[in-house]
Amino acid sequence: MKFYLKVWRQKSDKVAGKLVDYTIDNINADMSFLEMIDVLNDDLIRKGEDPIAFDHDCREGICGMCSMYINGRAHGPHHAATTCQLYMRTFRDGDTIYVEPWRAKAFPAIKDLTVDRSAFDRIIARGGFVSVNTGQAQDANNIAVEKASAEKAMDAAACIGCGACVAACPNSAAMLFVSAKISQLALLPQGGPERTLRALGMIDQMDKEGFGNCTNIGACEAECPKEIKLTNIARMNREFLKATIVEE
Amino acid sequence: MSELNSKIPEGQLQEKWQHYKEHAKLVNPANKRKLEIIVVGTGLAGASAAATLAEQGYKVKAFCFQDSPRRAHSIAAQGGINAAKNYKNDGDSVYRLFYDTIKGGDFRAREANVYRLADVSRNIIDQCTAQGVPFAREYGGLLDNRSFGGTQVSRTFYARGQTGQQLLLGAYGALERQIGLGNVTMHSRHEMVELVTIEGKARGIIARNLITGELEKHFGHAVLLCTGGYGNVFFLSTNAMGSNVTAAWKAHKQGAYFGNPCYTQIHPTCIPVTGDYQSKLTLMSESLRNDGRVWVPKTKEDSEAIRKGTKKAEDIKEADRDYYLERKYPSFGNLCPRDIASRAAKEVCDEGRGIVPSGFGVFLDFSDAINRLGIDVVKARYGELFPMYQNITNEDPLKTPMKIYPAVHYTMGGLWVDYELMTTVKGLYCLGEANFSDHGANRLGASALMQGLADGYFVLPYTIGNYLADEIFVKPIPTDHPAFVEAANSAKERSENLMSIKGKRTVDDFHKQLGKIMWEYCGMARTAEGLTKARKMIQELRNEFWSDVRVPGELNEFNPEFDKAGRVADFIELGELMVIDALNRNESCGGHFRVESQEGGEAKRDDENYAYVAAWEFKGVEADPVLHKEELKYENIKLAVRSYK
Numbered sequence: 001m002k003f004y005l006k007v008w009r010q011k012s013d014k015v016a017g018k019l020v021d022y023t024i025d026n027i028n029a030d031m032s033f034l035e036m037i038d039v040l041n042d043d044l045i046r047k048g049e050d051p052i053a054f055d056h057d058c059r060e061g062i063c064g065m066c067s068m069y070i071n072g073r074a075h076g077p078h079h080a081a082t083t084c085q086l087y088m089r090t091f092r093d094g095d096t097i098y099v100e101p102w103r104a105k106a107f108p109a110i111k112d113l114t115v116d117r118s119a120f121d122r123i124i125a126r127g128g129f130v131s132v133n134t135g136q137a138q139d140a141n142n143i144a145v146e147k148a149s150a151e152k153a154m155d156a157a158a159c160i161g162c163g164a165c166v167a168a169c170p171n172s173a174a175m176l177f178v179s180a181k182i183s184q185l186a187l188l189p190q191g192g193p194e195r196t197l198r199a200l201g202m203i204d205q206m207d208k209e210g211f212g213n214c215t216n217i218g219a220c221e222a223e224c225p226k227e228i229k230l231t232n233i234a235r236m237n238r239e240f241l242k243a244t245i246v247e248e
Numbered sequence: 249m250s251e252l253n254s255k256i257p258e259g260q261l262q263e264k265w266q267h268y269k270e271h272a273k274l275v276n277p278a279n280k281r282k283l284e285i286i287v288v289g290t291g292l293a294g295a296s297a298a299a300t301l302a303e304q305g306y307k308v309k310a311f312c313f314q315d316s317p318r319r320a321h322s323i324a325a326q327g328g329i330n331a332a333k334n335y336k337n338d339g340d341s342v343y344r345l346f347y348d349t350i351k352g353g354d355f356r357a358r359e360a361n362v363y364r365l366a367d368v369s370r371n372i373i374d375q376c377t378a379q380g381v382p383f384a385r386e387y388g389g390l391l392d393n394r395s396f397g398g399t400q401v402s403r404t405f406y407a408r409g410q411t412g413q414q415l416l417l418g419a420y421g422a423l424e425r426q427i428g429l430g431n432v433t434m435h436s437r438h439e440m441v442e443l444v445t446i447e448g449k450a451r452g453i454i455a456r457n458l459i460t461g462e463l464e465k466h467f468g469h470a471v472l473l474c475t476g477g478y479g480n481v482f483f484l485s486t487n488a489m490g491s492n493v494t495a496a497w498k499a500h501k502q503g504a505y506f507g508n509p510c511y512t513q514i515h516p517t518c519i520p521v522t523g524d525y526q527s528k529l530t531l532m533s534e535s536l537r538n539d540g541r542v543w544v545p546k547t548k549e550d551s552e553a554i555r556k557g558t559k560k561a562e563d564i565k566e567a568d569r570d571y572y573l574e575r576k577y578p579s580f581g582n583l584c585p586r587d588i589a590s591r592a593a594k595e596v597c598d599e600g601r602g603i604v605p606s607g608f609g610v611f612l613d614f615s616d617a618i619n620r621l622g623i624d625v626v627k628a629r630y631g632e633l634f635p636m637y638q639n640i641t642n643e644d645p646l647k648t649p650m651k652i653y654p655a656v657h658y659t660m661g662g663l664w665v666d667y668e669l670m671t672t673v674k675g676l677y678c679l680g681e682a683n684f685s686d687h688g689a690n691r692l693g694a695s696a697l698m699q700g701l702a703d704g705y706f707v708l709p710y711t712i713g714n715y716l717a718d719e720i721f722v723k724p725i726p727t728d729h730p731a732f733v734e735a736a737n738s739a740k741e742r743s744e745n746l747m748s749i750k751g752k753r754t755v756d757d758f759h760k761q762l763g764k765i766m767w768e769y770c771g772m773a774r775t776a777e778g779l780t781k782a783r784k785m786i787q788e789l790r791n792e793f794w795s796d797v798r799v800p801g802e803l804n805e806f807n808p809e810f811d812k813a814g815r816v817a818d819f820i821e822l823g824e825l826m827v828i829d830a831l832n833r834n835e836s837c838g839g840h841f842r843v844e845s846q847e848g849g850e851a852k853r854d855d856e857n858y859a860y861v862a863a864w865e866f867k868g869v870e871a872d873p874v875l876h877k878e879e880l881k882y883e884n885i886k887l888a889v890r891s892y893k
Contacts, residue, residue, distance in 0.1 A: 012805070028523055030642075035527050038756070041809075045754050045800050051809055055315060057488040059528045061636065062413055063319040078639075085639055110459060111806045118436065121316050125428035129421030130380045134300040134705045135371070137378035141335060144389025154382040154407060157414055161318055190380045 001027040001088060004096040005040070007052055013109040019098070029089040033076065034059060034066065036088055037099075054113040059084040061225065064160030067167070068113055069100040074164035074223040082162065082225045102163050104172035106210040117163050119209040120177060126205040127198035128181040130190050143189050153187040156180045158226040165220035165228075171212030176220035178206050179236035180228045186239055196246050199239040252505075252863055252878040255666040256360040261884045262342075265364045268667070269710055273717035280305035283716050284724060286453055286468030288440045288495050290317030290423065292416055292697060293680025294474030296704030299422035302431035304709060306716075309466055310423065310432055311455055313439045313490055313811070318420040321476055321488040322700060325412025326533035326633070328396060328404035329376075329697040331369040336393050340401040342366045347885060349695060352398040352585050353660070353688020354838035354853065355887050356508070358861075358880060360667060361685045368706040369698050373405055375705055379418040383407050396693040397534050398585035398892075404694045408631040409533055415697055419704070438464070439811060440495040441743075442735040443471065443502045443676065450499075450676035451725055454735045458811060461804040463736050463743075465727035469719050470675045470712060473499060474704065477659035477681040479512070481819045481826065482771070483763025485656035486518060486531040492815040493822050496663050496682050504671040505863035505876060507664035507684030509822065510830035513691055513839050514772050515657030516542075516589035519640055520609040524760075529655040530640055532612070533633055534693040537582045539617035539626060540650065542589070543571045544601040544610050551601040561603070561611055561649045572596055580892040587690040587839045588892060590654035591851070594772050597653075604651050613649035654772065658696060660687040660839065661829075664863040664878070668711035669703060672863075675715060679703035684861065689838025743803055746813050751796030755813045758793050762786070762816070762823055770827050775843045779831040786824045790869075793820060821869060828873060829862055855887050 002025045010017025024040050031039070034056050041051035057065040066083040070076035076086040091097065099113065107115040157180070165176035182199055185191025191198070214233055221230045257264040275283065283306050287298040290312040298310045312320060332345040345366035350357055377383060377391070383405050384392040393402040407414040426432040435455065441463070442454035450471040455464050478493035479485035500506045517532045545551045545564050553559035572592055574581040582589075593610050596602070602609050617626050623646060627634065634645050641651070663671050663678040665685055671678050680700040687695065725732075769775075769782035793816070801807040835858045836842045836851035845852045861878040 028525055030522055031525050032527075035525050038527055039525060042754050042756060045798060045809065046752075048800070050801055053806060053808055057314060057319060057490050058321060058324045059489060060324060060530050062324050062410070063314075063321070063488060065314060065319050080635075081639060085636075087639070087642075089642065114806065117315055121318070121424060121427075121434070121436075124318075124421065125424040129425045130378060131425060132375070132378040132422075133303040134296070134375060134422075134709065137371070137374040140333070140373045140377035140383075141390045143377075145385055146389055147385050147387050150382055150385045150389075153380075154384075154414075157382050157407075157417065158410065160413070161316065184382065185380050188380050188382065190378055 001029060001091070001093045003027060003091065003094070006096065006098045008100045009052070009112055010109055012111055017109070027088050029087070031088045032059070032084055033068070033070070033086040033088065034084050052113065053111040056084060061085040062160060064162035067102050067115065067162055069102060069167055071098050074102070074168045075225055080225055080227050102167035104166045104211070106172065106174070107163060107166065119211070120161050120163065120174070122209065123174070123178060123202050123205045124181065126201035127194065128202060130185065131194060145188060149187045153184045156183040156187070156228065156232055159228050160226055162225065164223050164225060166211065168219040168223035169212065170217060170219070171215060173214045173220070174206050174211040175214045175233045175236065176224060176228055178202050179232035182236045182239055183232040186235060195239060196243040199236065199243040203240055252664070252876055253666065254358065254878055255668055256358070257667065261359060261363050264360050265367060272710060272714040275713050275717050275720065277305050279720040281307065283307065283469045283719065284309065284467060285712070286466060286471045287311070287474060288453065288472065289320065289474035289476060289682070290420070291320030291322035291474060291476055291680060292419055292700030293704040294320070294472070295416065295419035295423045296701050297472055297474060297679055297708050298432055299419060299426050300705055300709045301712070302426035308426070308432040309435065309468065311435045311438045311440060313437065313458060315436055317423055317434065317436065318417060320416060321491050322416045322697070323413045324488065325697055326409045326531065327535040328394065328406035328411045328694040329372065329415060330396070330403050330694040331373045331405060331698065332366055332403060333370055333373060335391060336402045338401045340403050344401065345369060345403065348399050349686070349692060350688065350885060351890055352692035353690050354890050355688065355855070355859070355882070356837050356880065357686055357688030359882060359884055364707065365686050365699060365702050368702045371706055372698060372701045376415055376418050379421060381407065381414045381418045394535060395538060395583065397537060397583045397589070398580070398692040406535070409535070409633045412697055415701065419701070441498065441739045441814065443499045444731050444735045445502055445673060446725065446729065446731045449674045452727070452732060454732070454739050459806050461802070461807065463739055465732045465736055467725050467727055469716060469722060470677065472677045472679060472708065473663065473682050474679045475682045477662070478819070478822055479656045479659050481762065481823050482656040482766045483759045484521065484526060484529050484767070486515060486529055489528065492818070494815050494818045496678070497818040497822055499663060499671065499673065499676060501866050503673045504676060504678070505664040505865050506661070506825060507861050507863045508661040508829065509826045509864065510770065510833060510840050511660035511689050511838065512656060513586060513658035513660060514590040514654040516586055516593055516654050517612060517652045518655035518657070519637065520604050520651055520653040521606065531655070531657060532637060532650065532652060534586065536612060536630060536633065539629065540582065540612040540614050541571055541616060542573050542582055542610055542612055543569045544596045544603055546570045548600045551603055554603045555605055555607065561613070570596070577892045584892040585690055585692060590772060591841060593654055609651045609653045611649035612652045614645060615649070618646065658691055660684065660689060660691055664861065668714060669708050670715065677708060677712065679708055689840055743814070746797070746799055746810070746817070747803055749795065749797050749799070751798050753796050754798060755809060755816050758789065758797060759816045759819070762789060762820055765789070766823055766826070770830050773841050773843050774830050776831060779827050783824055783827045786820060786827065790820045793817065825864060825873060829864065832862060832875065833858055859887070
C-alpha cells in the first residue's frame with residue numbers, strides 16, 4: 001500500500017510548526033499505524049533527516065501514551081480504539097492521511113506530535129484518590145458493594161488518561177477525564193468520605209490548568225477509546241453542585 | 249567466589265517476617281523528614297513504595313521515563329492478582345500460595361521471601377479495595393475470584409481484563425496524593441543513566457531530562473530501583489516499547505550483582521508473529537485458558553491444509569484434534585504453568601503441526617465454553633480481550649478459534665537482593681520485576697502484580713528503616729561532590745560517543761538483530777553449542793553497534809531515538825550475560841530449558857549441582873563476569889519433580 005502523509009512537524013514549543021509531506025510505499029495492511037510511522041522514521045534516519053517524535057509505549061491500547069490526531073479525529077477513524085490499535089487495513093491504498101498532535105492550551109507542545117499532558121496528573125493530585133495510608137485498610141470483604149455500582153465504577157475507571165476527550169472537544173474541556181475519576185470514586189463506598197473535597201479540588205485544578213467548559217457537544221464520548229460515557233459528566237455536575245451547597 | 253549473605257531471619261518459616269518486623273530498627277518521625285529517598289520507576293512497585301515512604305514521612309523523589317507515572321507498564325497486566333484470602337472456601341491458605349509459588353518456580357526461589365509474599369498478599373487486596381480499586385464482585389457485593397494457571401484453587405482477584413491498570417491507578421492515586429501534599433517530587437520524562445556511589449553506598453543518580461537532554465544530579469540517602477523487567481532484550485516481547493534494563497544495568501556496573509539473568513518467561517498465549525515490521529507482540533491473558541482449549545490437528549496433513557488455507561479449524565473433526573495439554577497433563581490440563589504450556593506449543597509446532605503460515609501457532613478454542621455457558625457469559629468474562637484480538641487479527645474468536653504462540657513476557661531474573669530487598673550495593677534496593685527474588689525459574693500467573701505491590705507497600709517500607717536508622721546523621725551531600733561530577737561526566741562522555749559514531753545502521757536494526765540471536769539461541773530451547781555461538785555473535789554485534797550506529801538529532805533536545813540507542817547499548821551487554829548464565833546452568837528448570845537436560849520429553853532439574861542462585865559480578869564489558877552462588881536451602885518443603893500430570 002502507498003500513502004501520502006501530511007505530518008505536523010514542530011521543533012519545540014518556541015517555534016511555529018507546519019504540515020510536512022511524506023510519501024510512503026510498500027506498507028503492509030496488517031501493520032499498525034505506529035508501525036507505519038516506525039517505517040517512515042527508519043527511512044528518515046537513513047536519509048539523515050530528523051525522525052518524527054511521537055508518544056507511544058505499550059502499543060496495546062492501555063497505557064494512554066499514544067496521542068495522534070488522524071484525519072481530523074483523535075486516535076483516527078476507529079471507534080473505541082487508540083492510535084496503536086489502528087491498522088493500515090483501515091485505509092485505502094493511495095489515501096492522503098493528516099497526522100497532527102493533540103491541540104489544547106492546557107497541553108503545550110513538546111516536539112512534533114508530542115505534547116505535555118501533565119495537567120492531568122495535577123488534577124488527580126487534587127483528589128483523584130482515597131486518602132488511605134498503607135496498612136490502614138480493613139478486610140476487603142467488610143464492605144459489600146452492590147454489583148451494579150461496582151460495574152459502573154469499573155466502566156468509569158477504564159479511562160486511560162490519554163487526553164483524546166480534550167483534543168476532540170472544541171472547547172478543549174477535560175470534563176470527561178475528570179468526571180470519570182470523580183464517578184468511579186463516587187460510585188464506591190470507599191470514596192464517600194472525601195467526595196466533597198474531591199469534586200471541589202479536582203474541578204478547581206481543571207479550571208486553573210486552562211481547560212474549557214462543557215457545552216454538551218459529546219465529541220469526547222464519541223472519540224474516547226475506552227467508551228467513557230457522558231453520564232459521568234452529569235454525575236460530576238451533581239457531585240459539584242452538592243459539594244458547593246455542603247460547603248456553604 | 250564469596251558467600252552471599254541473604255540475611256534470612258532466624259526462626260520458623262511462618263514467624264520469620266513477624267520476627268523481623270518486631271526487631272528491625274526504626275527511624276523516628278523527626279528523622280524521617282531529614283532523609284531523602286530516590287525511587288526510579290513508578291509501576292506497581294515504584295508507585296506503591298514512593299507513596300508509602302512519603303506517607304511515613306520520608307522525603308521522596310520519584311522518576312519515570314514516561315510522560316506520567318500512570319503509564320508504567322504494570323498497567324498492561326490483564327488477568328489478575330493472587331491473594332491467599334480463601335474467600336472461596338476452597339482450601340486455600342498462605343502455605344498453599346507459598347507452596348504453589350515455590351513449585352511453580354521449579355524450586356529455584358528463596359523460601360523465606362516467598363512465604364512473606366504469600367503472607368502479605370492478603371493485605372494487598374485490603375489496601376487496594378480501600379483505595380477504590382473496582383475489583384470484580386459477586387451479586388452479594390463481595391469480591392469475586394477466578395482460577396489461574398499452576399494452581400487448583402480460585403485465588404485470583406481481578407478487575408475485568410484490566411487488573412494491572414486498576415491496581416496501578418490505585419497506587420498512582422496514592423502517589424499523586426503525596427505529590428499534592430508536597431512529600432514526593434515527581435520527575436516524569438526522566439531516565440536514570442548513572443548510579444552515584446560514595447564510599448560504597450548508593451547516594452544518588454544522574455538522570456537525563458528527556459525533554460531538554462540535561463543531565464541532572466540527584467542526591468538520596470537511599471536509592472530504589474523499581475524499573476521492571478528486561479524482556480525487550482528480545483526486541484519482540486509483550487513489554488512496552490520503552491521498557492528497558494538501563495537503570496538496573498548501570499547499577500550492575502557499579503557493583504550490584506545480577507541474579508539468574510537467563511530466567512525468562514515465555515508466555516504461551518500471545519498473538520503469533522506475522523511479519524518483520526512488527527514492533528511488539530500482544531499478550532492474550534492467561535485467564536483465557538480457563539475456558540479456552542488449546543489444540544492442533546493430530547496429523548501434519550491437516551495442519552498443512554490449515555496453513556495453506558484449504559481447510560479451516562471448523563473442518564477438523566473432534567476426533568482428529570489433539571488437545572495436547574489435556575492429553576499430557578490431565579490433572580491441570582489447559583491450566584498448567586506457563587513454561588510448560590509454552591514448551592508444549594513449541595514441541596507440536598516443531599513436529600510440523602502448527603496452524604499459521606509461519607508454522608508457529610496453535611489454536612485456543614472457545615467453542616466448548618460457548619456451548620456450555622452461552623455466548624453472553626463468555627463475552628462478559630473476557631471483556632475487551634476478544635475485541636482486542638479481533639482488532640489486531642481481523643478474526644472473531646467467538647466464531648473461529650484464536651491463534652496463539654508463546655512470546656517473551658516477563659523476566660524472573662534481575663538484580664540480586666537480600667531478604668531486605670537490598671542489592672550488593674549498600675543503600676541500593678531493587679523491587680518488583682527488576683529484582684530476582686520471588687519467582688524462581690518460572691512465575692505463575694497473577695503473581696507479578698502481587699510481588700510488585702508486596703515489595704512496595706508492605707516489605708520495603710519496613711526493611712529500609714533498618715538501614716536508614718544508621719544514616720540519620722548523614723547530611724544531604726551536595727551534588728557538586730566529585731562522585732556526582734564524575735558520574736555525570738561519564739554519562740556525558742558515553743552520550744557523546746554514541747552521537748559521534750554517525751554510522752549507517754539504525755538503532756532498531758541492531759535491536760532486531762540482537763532479538764533474533766536471543767530468541768534463536770537463548771529462547772525456549774537452549775544448547776551449549778548454540779549459547780557459545782550466541783555469545784560470540786553478541787560480542788560482534790556490540791562492536792558493530794559502537795562503530796556503525798546512526799543516532800540522529802542533538803543531545804540537548806527531545807530525542808527519543810537517542811534514548812533508544814542508550815537502552816539498546818545496554819541490552820546488548822545484558823544479552824551476553826544472559827547467554828553466559830544460560831550456559832553455566834547446565835540443567836533445565838522452569839523457563840530455562842537446556843536441551844541436554846531432559847527426561848521423557850520433560851525438563852530435568854539437577855538439584856545436586858544447581859540448587860543455587862547465580863549472582864554475577866560485573867568486571868568490565870570485555871571481561872568475564874564472576875559467578876557468586878547463593879545456595880538455596882529448603883527447610884520446609886521437599887524438592888520434588890514438578891509434576892502437573
